[in-house]
Structures are given as structure tokens and as C-alpha cells.
Amino acid sequence: MIEACGYQNAVLDGVLRVSFSADNTLDEVKEFTEKLDLVVKKFKRIMK
Numbered sequence: 001m002i003e004a005c006g007y008q009n010a011v012l013d014g015v016l017r018v019s020f021s022a023d024n025t026l027d028e029v030k031e032f033t034e035k036l037d038l039v040v041k042k043f044k045r046i047m048k
Contacts, residue, residue, distance in 0.1 A: 002015050002017060018032075
């Protein structure tokens with residue numbers, strides 16, 4: 001659990017845990033990070 005890592009409660013509301021395995025390809029990881037970046041940018045615009 002994320003709480004066990006010692007994060008404060010204020011941080012826990014914004015945590016997204018992502019896991020990869022040896023079965024993931026580099027292309028899959030790249031695609032994920034690109035899409036995550038787009039989502040984060042959208043949220044930043046909304047949260048301003």
C-alpha cells in the first residue's frame with residue numbers, strides 16, 4: 001500500500017500507482033507514458 005511508503009495524507013489523494021512487468025515491451029511503456037503525459041496536462045489546465 002502507498003501509505004506504507006510513509007507519504008502524508010495530503011499526498012495520498014493524488015497518487016497513481018503504476019506497475020510494469022518483464023512482459024511489457026519498451027513500446028508499451030513509451031505509449032503509456034505519452035498518454036499519461038497528455039492526461040496530466042489536461043488535469044493541470046482544469047485545476048488552474
